[in-house]
Amino acid sequence: MATSAHQRRVIQVFRYDPTRGGDGHYDRFEMDVAHPNSTTMLDILIRIQREQDPSVAFRYACRVNMCGSCGMVINGREGLACKTNVCDLPPDRDITLRPLNHFPVVKDLVVDMTPFFKKYEDAMPFFSPRTIEPEPAVIPPDARERQDIGLATECIQCGCCVSSCSMVNYHDGYAGPAALNRAFTLLADSREGRNAERLRAVLQSCYNCRTEFNCTEVCPKELSPTRAIKYIQRLALKHLGELSRPAGMTNATEEPAPPVAVVPFEPVLQHAGCVAGACSVAAAGGLPDDPSRRQFFRRVIMGIGAASALGVGGLLATAAVGPTLTKTPGRWIPISPMDDLAPAQVSTVTMRYEVTSGFHKETVVKPVMICRRADVNNMVVFNTTCTHLGCTVRWDAGKNIYVCACHGGQFDHEGRVIAGPPPRPLDTYRFKVENGCLMVEVV
Amino acid sequence: MAHEVNLHYRPALQWGELDPNRRQSTPVGMWAWIWQRISAIAIVFLLGLHITLTYKPLVQFLLLTVVIFHAVLGLRVILLDFNLVNVKYQKALIAGLAVLGVVMVAIIWTGIY
Amino acid sequence: MTIEKIHADVLIIGMGGAGQLAALNAFDADPSLKILIVCKALKGKGGCTRMVQGGFNAVLNDDDSHEMHLMDTLKGGQYINDQDLAKTLVEQATPTIKEMETLYGCFFDRNPNGTIHQKAFAGQSFDRTVHKGDLTGIEIISRTTEQIMKRRIPVLEEHRALDLLTDAQGRQVVGALLLNMRNGAFVQVQARATLVATGGGPTQYRFHAPGPEKSVDGLGMLYRSGVRMRDMEMVQFHPTGMIIPGSVVAGALLEEGLRGCGAYMLNGNGERFMANYDPARMERTTRDVMSRSSYLEMQAGRACAEGGVHIVAAHLGPEFVEKNFPGMAARCRQFKYDLARGKVPVSPTAHYVMGGAQIDKDCHTTLERLFVAGEDAGGVHGANRLGGNGVCDSCVFGRQAGKSIARFLTAERGAVPHPDAARVAELCARYERPLERSSGERVFVLRDQIRETNWNKVGVTRREQDLSEAIAEFEAIAEACETVSVEGHAAYNMPWQTYIDLLNMIDVSRMVATSAQERKEQRGAHFRIDYPEQNDEQYLFNVTLTRGADGRPAIVRQPVAFVHKSLAECQQYSKRPPKVNK
Structure with missing residues (x-):
């Protein structure tokens, strides 16, 4: 045996006394652990009970990972006390033991599992044979259904998955990972007779799964309820027609469903990708392509389309129309003292101003061209933005024209188009002169 | 001897309640889910910015990054939903898609701008 | 102090294989029966049926026969079995295992052609052990528990039976006194028929294989109720219980199949000591001989450092061990032993009580209205139980009990006497002291x-x-x-x-x-x-x-009544050479 070093550990145990009530608290215990490699959390609790505080309560039965009684939250992660050894937990940290989430606490680490079994039963976890056969079914171990089911029937109902699931508590109707895992093993089982009813019962639940894999991460038997849930979702896709037909052929009694209502459920799990036989249910003889099914499809697709169009359209429209609706009055921005502008010349001056749009504020820096003629009052302030595609236009003093470098647009000194693609003359700004300073109106 | 028979069960502990260790042991799949929701909200926010402020490189880069981040996480769910990737590779899938996302951001950003 | 009083037609104490199959069969025979199951743990989580690794012996093959299974059982029990019970066991095992599949939805391991696979177990003349990997018990108990849910048979979880209640003359059992372990309240159940199916679980030994929540409750309360018990000296020790310092898991089993496949047992000096005890069969000998030999080695001062002997499977090849015994390898790994490459310290560990209440094949006892099935009953296995006959016993006799109780209640119309209130009060006071x-x-x-x-x-x-x-x-x-x-x-x-x-x-x-x-x-x-x-x-x-x-x-x-097989036949059969696997 690999010898392991002796450790002194601090264990924080959640305590709740049902005779006193309250919220509960943690009690701190310290202990020398001589064999961290072979001492489980269960041993730690038993030692606390024997050596330090006999009143500490916890639940266990088989102590070899087979019964699922000792599920608890160990250092923030669900696990079986009998399957978690001291050496599995970092030696520099306290060990924190806490009851499972989502179940009422009876005392200390003991929880009331009634909600678990309630949800488990809701998923119809019990076998109901299609027909009562005298002999066990002949099913080779490599049959598709058995490959699909795999080890998923080895669930020990410890409740760790339900505790780790962040969704199960927000949806009363959510059967939870363990129940859906069991439902899956029956849905995949060709011997089972009440699968149409079962699929109806659990399908809603499956859409509460957010693919977080918490259940898969914590499962002490290394099963994947997530895989089971996805399987059921895909199975439902293949049987939409049946699901949209009214239920009500069987009620919750012990009789198996009448054989007529049974459509063989094709396993859908194994392939990755849409291989032959799995895509075309109708061709495989599973389901007729009936009108109600098509109608259902059409409605779903139209619904989704309408919703997305509405959403995206609404967003774009608001963003596009919004700014124009709020008509802000023009602002007068000082550009330059009149004295700095030489007469009978075109001056390019950079203007700066701040624009506030909603919560956003920015400084606009933009050149304007001021064409001051001989007569002081005869003046034009051009916008330098080309009316073609928005490049910046500059004054070519040699040729006496405004030129856009991008696509060769040219404007004469009045701003009229004389060459190139621009569709209209250069834009101009309104302006005024106040106290000898040129002001331009921007919106 | 008289002992109370009606005891009070404590209402169920909620996810993470009174649990100092929960956050550090949150699995990667749950982070993927949380971050996809956060990125969805960020997209709406950045899309508004993008439309009101045209040609702001920072906004555009952020929007591109967040959209791609959101998209690869959505791709993850699609791949898992339709069993195009086996669920047992879900962790590797997240890592792979993260790399794919970074590559896409780099290509789009350097190639188009 | 007032205590809660419940009336039921059938009170079933214990929710392992025997209790569950009894409830299912009684319900299916007469769904109007008011059945109440009482269980010391949570629904379906207690009991040893869940812990079964190996499997379930049943005759399913045309080349096998009930005759051979019976002779194997009698040989294993060294002739002191109740032959009626042993015969019922082997004959009813076949329909029982088939119902497990066809009615309850178990799915056991298959041969490549799709028929049920049966593996070899020690002491048997034919490979007849039906199994599901090395976790057979989980498959059986999970499926039957779901059937209990389906039939909505009420279960009192975490209620333990303290004592059976009898009428004033002590001739008939009229119910039981229970304790609600969660709140500490006593509950009195009055029932027209009571089945004790708690299982044994000899946890009164230092090393024990059953889970520690088992504590021979059924045997204790049966004894106190005045039932005739038999063969109580027969306690089986399994030779390979792991030694795990500082852990309650100590005593948990390593499967017998390891020795069957050729694993060695070594003493502290590294010698294959079986050469001195059973040179013909060496480690493939029966459980009793193996346990005793290990124990004698330990007593003689030739124990290994951990205080037991070593089981070594490394020479079989690490791949072989990992592939064929994944559950056992994992169990060793949890405690940092390497089954595939190293050696694992083991000790004999208390495993099964062959003795128990004396019953007939319909599970009647010497008291009226009292039925017993499973490990609480004695006589089926005689002096030693074969591997794979344990879960078989629980399921077969649970099924027998369910049918028999339904018949009994159809025929019996008399009123159940009331339990003696003074006796109940006295019991409550004693337990609370x-x-x-x-x-x-x-x-x-x-x-x-x-x-x-x-x-x-x-x-x-x-x-x-x-x-x-x-x-x-x-x-x-x-x-x-x-x-x-x-x-x-x-x-x-x-x-x-x-x-x-x-x-x-x-x-x-x-x-x-x-x-x-x-x-x-x-x-x-x-x-x-x-x-x-x-x-x-x-x-x-x-x-x-x-x-x-x-x-x-x-x-x-x-x-011993040799009603089906004579002593001579049994002794003759014992002389046949053992079947050697592989």
């Missing part, structure tokens, strides 16, 4: 004492003087029990539950030791150092007992 004492003996210390005494003196090997001393020690422990003090409130009070466990352990230990004194020979699991030979001249009888007026067992010897 430790909670009222402010100081006294500590229950865990006493439980450790009884485990040590049993292990050292009534264990794998026994001798007259040790047995006498043990009985005296049990009396001392019983006396100390009268002064035990338990702190705290009754709600989910685990030391208090341990106290009640201990009361049952004391009664069962008394029965085992007293019966062991009676049998001065070696037979099956019972080995007397002072009488080391099997003696078919004088000891072909069953040790039966009832609780005497003084509380001690009153023994009566009953000769």
Whole structure:
């Protein structure tokens, strides 16, 4: 045996006394652990009970990972006390033991599992044979259904998955990972007779799964309820027609469903990708392509389309129309003292101003061209933005024209188009002169 | 001897309640889910910015990054939903898609701008 | 103090394989019956059926026969089985296992052609053990528990039965006194028929294979109710219970199949000691011989450092071990042993009680309205149980009991007498006494004492003087029990539950030791150092007992009835060479 070093550990145990009530608290215990490699959390609790505080309560039965009684939250992660050894937990940290989430606490680490079994039963976890056969079914171990089911029937109902699931508590109707895992093993089982009813019962639940894999991460038997849930979702896709037909052929009694209502459920799990036989249910003889099914499809697709169009359209429209609706009055921005502008010349001056749009504020820096003629009052302030595609236009003093470098647009000194693609003359700004300073109106 | 028979069960502990260790042991799949929701909200926010402020490189880069981040996480769910990737590779899938996302951001950003 | 009173048609105590199959079969025979299941753990989580690894012996192959299964069982039991019960076991195992598949939805491992696979187990002339990997029990108990849910049969979880309630004359059982372990309240159930199916679970030994929540409760309460018990000296020790320092998991099994495949057992000196005990079969010998040999090596000072002997499977090839024994390899790995490459320290570990209430094949006992099935009943396995016959016994006789109870209640129309209120009050007061004492003996210390005494003196090997001393020690422990003090409130009070466990352990230990004194020979699991030979001249009888007026067992010897197979046939069959696998 690999010898392991002796450790002194601090264990924080959640305590709740049902005779006193309250919220509960943690009690701190310290202990020398001589064999961290072979001492489980269960041993730690038993030692606390024997050596330090006999009143500490916890639940266990088989102590070899087979019964699922000792599920608890160990250092923030669900696990079986009998399957978690001291050496599995970092030696520099306290060990924190806490009851499972989502179940009422009876005392200390003991929880009331009634909600678990309630949800488990809701998923119809019990076998109901299609027909009562005298002999066990002949099913080779490599049959598709058995490959699909795999080890998923080895669930020990410890409740760790339900505790780790962040969704199960927000949806009363959510059967939870363990129940859906069991439902899956029956849905995949060709011997089972009440699968149409079962699929109806659990399908809603499956859409509460957010693919977080918490259940898969914590499962002490290394099963994947997530895989089971996805399987059921895909199975439902293949049987939409049946699901949209009214239920009500069987009620919750012990009789198996009448054989007529049974459509063989094709396993859908194994392939990755849409291989032959799995895509075309109708061709495989599973389901007729009936009108109600098509109608259902059409409605779903139209619904989704309408919703997305509405959403995206609404967003774009608001963003596009919004700014124009709020008509802000023009602002007068000082550009330059009149004295700095030489007469009978075109001056390019950079203007700066701040624009506030909603919560956003920015400084606009933009050149304007001021064409001051001989007569002081005869003046034009051009916008330098080309009316073609928005490049910046500059004054070519040699040729006496405004030129856009991008696509060769040219404007004469009045701003009229004389060459190139621009569709209209250069834009101009309104302006005024106040106290000898040129002001331009921007919106 | 008289002992109370009606005891009070404590209402169920909620996810993470009174649990100092929960956050550090949150699995990667749950982070993927949380971050996809956060990125969805960020997209709406950045899309508004993008439309009101045209040609702001920072906004555009952020929007591109967040959209791609959101998209690869959505791709993850699609791949898992339709069993195009086996669920047992879900962790590797997240890592792979993260790399794919970074590559896409780099290509789009350097190639188009 | 008023206590809750419940009326039921059928009260089933225990929710392992026997209890569940009884409930299902009684319900299916008559759905109007008011059935109540009482279970010490959570729904379907208690009991040893869940812990079954190996499998379920049943004749399914045309080349096999009930005759062969019966002879194997009788040979294993060293001829002192109740032949009627053994015959029922092998004959009903076949339909029982088929119903498991066709009615309850179990799916056992298959052959490549799709028929049920059956593996080889020690002591059998044919490969007839039906299994599901090395976790057969989980498959069986999970599926039947779901069937209980389907039929909406009520289950009282975490309620333990304390004692059976009888009428004033002590001739019929009219129900049971229960304890709600969660809130500490007593519950009285009055029932037209009561089935005790708690399972045994000899956890009164230092090393024990069953989970520690089992505590021979059923055997204790049956004894106290005055039922005739039999073969109580026969306690099976499994040779390969892991030694795990500092852990309650110590004693948990490594599968017998390891030895079957050729694993070696080495003593502290690294020698294959079986050469000195059974050179013909070496490690492939039966459980009783193997356990005894290991124990004698340990006693002789040739134990390994951990205090046991080593099992070594490395020479079989690490890949082979990992592939064929994944569950066992994982169990070793959890405790940092390497089954595939290294050696694992093991010790014999208390595993199964062959003895129990004397029943007929319809599970009737010597008291009216009382039925017993599973490990609480004795006689099916005689002096030693074959691997794979245990879960078979629970399921077959659970099924028998369910059908038999339904028949009994159809025929029986009389009113059930009321339990004696004064007796109930007296019992309640007695069980509560430790909670009222402010100081006294500590229950865990006493439980450790009884485990040590049993292990050292009534264990794998026994001798007259040790047995006498043990009985005296049990009396001392019983006396100390009268002064035990338990702190705290009754709600989910685990030391208090341990106290009640201990009361049952004391009664069962008394029965085992007293019966062991009676049998001065070696037979099956019972080995007397002072009488080391099997003696078919004088000891072909069953040790039966009832609780005497003084509380001690009153023994009566009953000769074995060779009703189906004669002694000569059995002895002849035993001489056949053992089937060697591979």
